[in-house]
Amino acid sequence: MNRNPLIPFALIAILGIGAMFLFSFVGLDNADEMAHGGEETEEAGEATTPEELYAANCLSCHGDQLQGGFGPALANIGSKYDAETIQGIITNGQGSMPAIAIDAEKAQALATWLSEKK
Known part of the structure; x- marks a missing residue:
């Protein structure tokens, strides 16, 4: 066969x-x-501390040491804007910066942390 x-x-x-x-x-x-x-x-957007929120959402444009890059430097942002203004910029965007899609509580924590940078 x-x-x-x-x-x-x-x-x-x-x-x-x-x-x-x-x-x-x-x-x-x-x-x-x-x-x-x-x-x-963790699921996307589950950062809990302001530092983690910054790293997840802001670091690529504003630098790892808040020194700026594509976006402006944030090292002394607290001397220019208060926490409420910073929170508005985070949630609504400003200029070429897009709005960041995080909840209000996290935006407030990030804004408060940034406002302390003077």
Whole structure:
């Protein structure tokens, strides 16, 4: 009896494609965990301290030391604006700065922290 030599290769290819789909779906379920090195991650916007809020929302434009960059320096922002004005800028945006989508309590905490920078 003459066997077709392509059958084993076809079965291996089908099993390989099936395994690829299986691992892809398992990876989708664990994407956040794998992206952060296996650590439990907080949902986006779940920063709790003003420093964490700044790092998550402001650091890319205003710099890691409040020195400015794309956005203006914030190192002495408290001598220019009070906490209420800063909170308004955070929630509504100003100039090229977009509004930051955080709740009012977190915006107030961040504004108070920034207003102390004099």
